[in-house]
Amino acid sequence: MSENRLPTPAAIADQLAPALGREQLRLSAPLAPYTTFRIGGPADVLYDAISADALATAVATARQLNIAWFVLGLGANILVGDRGFRGLVIRNVSRRVEFHDHGLVRAESGTVVADLIAATVARGLSGLEHFVGIPSTVGGAVWQNLHFLSPAPARERTVYIAEVVRDVELLDQSGARRVVDRAGMHFGYDVSLLHEPGNVALAASFLLQEADSTAMHRVMQENLSWRGARHPWLDYHPSAGSIFKKIEGVGAGRLIDECGLKGFRIGGAQISHMHANIMVNLGGATAADVRSLILHAQRTVADRFNQHLEPEIGMVGEF
Ligand SMILES: Cc1cc2nc3c(=O)[nH]c(=O)nc-3n(C[C@H](O)[C@H](O)[C@H](O)COP(=O)(O)OP(=O)(O)OC[C@H]3O[C@@H](n4cnc5c(N)ncnc54)[C@H](O)[C@@H]3O)c2cc1C
Incomplete structure (x- = not known):
């Protein structure tokens, strides 16, 4: 039977060490602190990729050694x-940002969008400020085409990050590094070329417009106030944002709300009192609590409205 045993974290680290450096590898490292939900068991091996090259090397090495990676x-x-x-x-912490002429900005994919917004707005460059208050790296933003429904009546529409993406530097499934332009990224609602397994974004280039900084600050203020009034505050109520995909013209949150589920709780996980499509960790919630809550909301909404709620968040690892 022993030949069927999974390799231990130490054995996996032994394989990775020559390429990634032994001292860079953390064994059995809890992942909860690295998620906004503050939930999740350990990674066998955790590695911080501090540059796009380090990210590419880590993915290529894991692939070569046939080690599962995320x-x-x-x-x-x-x-x-x-x-x-x-x-x-x-863990993608590659955060180098380069400013070029004519509003062109290249950011490594681990760049935190909030930092990129601060840096671009400070230079009078507009296009990213709409996404203020949304936790994301550049890679995560490209992965799902980060979007936000602009609340100001004069500008009411969904703004997508794809609108300002010029191109993305990818490590593709074959291990090749290539630059893919916006059209080739196949951006849609909650989707991009990154959803094809094995594609990794190493960096993205954005094309921004010069604009008046007062106007940008106004947009940011409006968006932050809108969020503050409707969403639980992440510092006190860890969450992963919207749990279920939107249902066009109906609203997943509205269906859950109409079932009277706001405030419903299983273990440490609760459907937020503020927003029915957000589940919060009240402290000590497990992934199992959240999964049970998801199932409960799905069943209740299906019974009452005959509608299927499809999770928007990704399920990672073993449950
Ligand atoms: C309070 C709150 C509010 C939110 N509001 C919004 C909102 O208004 N609009 C919105 O669109 N989203 C929203 N979200 C969801 C979340 O902010 C976005 O999905 C964000 O883009 C996730 O980025 P991340 O870096 O955390 O990705 P992660 O959660 O770390 O990863 C998500 C997926 O992207 C993949 N990925 C990440 N980086 C790369 C890369 N470099 N290459 C390939 N794949 C990669 C991961 O492997 C994973 O499959 C909200 C979340 C929270 C917690």
Whole structure:
């Protein structure tokens, strides 16, 4: 039977060490602190990729050694299982940003969008400020085409990050590094070329417009106030944002709300009192609690409205 046993974290680290450096590898590292839900068991091996090259090397090495791998941004759109992840989790902290002429900005994919907004707005460059208050890396933002419904009546529409993406530097499934332009990224609602397994974003270039900084600050203020009034505050109520995909013309949150589920709780996980499509960790919630709550909301809404709620967040690792 012993030949069927999974390799231990130490054995996985032994394989990775020559390429990634032994001192860079953390064994059995809890993932909860690296997610906005603050939930999740350990990664066998956790590695911080501090540059696009380091990210590419980590993915290529894991592939070559046939070790399961996962690229982690800010962990704002995932639920990590209580038993954690078997293999290598690559925490993307590659954050180099370059400013070029004519509003062109290149950011490594681990750049935190909030930092990029601050840096671009400070230079009078507009296009990213709409996404203020949304936790994301550049890679995570490209992965799901970060979007936000602009609340100001004069500008009411969904704004997508794809609108300002010029191109993305990818490590593709074959291990090749190539630059893919916006059209080639196949951006849609909650989707991009990154959803094809094995594609990793190393960096993205944005084309921004010069604009009046007062106008940009007004947009940011409006968006932050809108969020503050409707969403639970992440510092006190860890969450992964919206749990279920939107249902066109109906609203997943509205259906859950109409079932009277706001405030409903299983273990440490609760459907937020503020927003029915957001589940919060009241402290000590497990992934199992969240999964049970998801199932409960799905069943209740299906029974009452005959509508299927489809999770928007990614399920990562073993539950
Ligand atoms: C309070 C709150 C509010 C939110 N509001 C919004 C909102 O208004 N609009 C919105 O669109 N989203 C929202 N979200 C969801 C979340 O912010 C986005 O999905 C964000 O883009 C996730 O980025 P991340 O870096 O945390 O990705 P992660 O959660 O770390 O990863 C998500 C997925 O992207 C993949 N990924 C990450 N980086 C890369 C890369 N470099 N290459 C390939 N794949 C990669 C991961 O492997 C994973 O599959 C909200 C979340 C929270 C917690």
